[in-house]
Amino acid sequence: MFDAVTIGLGAMIGAGIFAALAPAAAAAGSGLMVGLALAAVVAYCNATSSARLAALYPASGGTYVYGRERLGPFWGYLAGWAFVIGKTASCAAMALTVGAYAWPGQAHAVAVAAVVALTAVNCVGVQKSAWLTRAVVAVVLAVLAAVVVACLTANTVAADSLGTGVTLGVTFGGVLQAAGLLFFAFAGYARIATLGEEVRDPARTIPRAIPLALGITLVVYAAVALAALHVLSPDRLADATAPLAEAVRAAGVPALAPVVRVGAAVAAVGSLLALILGVSRTTLAMARDRHLPHALAAVHPRFKVPQRAELAVGAVVALAAATVDVRGAIGFSSFGVLAYYAVANAAALTLTSAEKRPPRAVPVLGLAGCLLLAFALPLSAVVPGAAVLAAGAAVYAVRRRTRPDQNM
Incomplete structure (x- = not known):
């Protein structure tokens, strides 16, 4: 139990909280905490549905496999496509988080350099080990604890941190949007x-x-979000490029800001390494099934890694990191990943009692929550996200028509 919980914490507690608070505060204002709770509820439903499916289908591929086996080849393909585009955007967001905290004036250049370096590391078969995961989690938890203590013990309280700030209707829509953005910070729970x-x-x-x-x-x-709101108004938090570093400065402990920046950069590098690894492996699986160019299925004879998939993913992420902003990347990532888990919950609904189906309310709530949060995201995320999913579906339809004999 302890090891399983530790692995879960290692997958979830990372750089997301350093980056997602600002766009979520911009959406929800003082409704930030409600948005955080909603994101956690949807994450719980998704993880529970995925756990029951994983017990039946232990093969690698996650919802790409579950959707294919329970709903049909198209839904498995669409889940894999959503995962690849969503997690590729996550990679860009993590790279930009490294840049925002390490060297704010050159965030895009630092982000691209981080992607290039970690892609090279992955190409020679170096992976993040278990002890390194624990070390990164320990560093992140120590930094977050320091932020919470510094902010909550500060004498200054943000004047409007407890005000509503917006009308009820706008707040409801903003809370849903914040939940969709904060979902990004829970990514990894399915591990x-x-x-x-x-x-x-x-x-x-x-x-x-x-x-x-x-x-x-x-x-x-929740402790980190409350601490940040204690010293920063929702408006100031929303405007911050490095929100937790800004929070400790507002708390009157500017000497802690460099520590926060280093901790955020370390967390983001660790997350980026794992993300590039995961996206390249899903790319490999889809290339083997010819849903992506089959050339990407090649495995290096010496290093035993899918170098072509690694390089392709690295190139796309580097391009995204050079051209997009971190808030846009977070929204786009959340849309893709929420679509991925919508398929997982739909697949869980087909389980029978003999297959140890979770209580029906769990996948129903998870499916509804994923769709609601996905389409509550900013239009700048929904429109391109839906367009990319539609393009993937069109490619599937064309390939199935031109290759009817192929198992798709």
């Missing part, structure tokens, strides 16, 4: 759902580890 072959008594351990890890993460994030 617990894939532990079926790695923990003792998975049928008992995984269903308990998921809510425990999510609960701890929610408490940590």
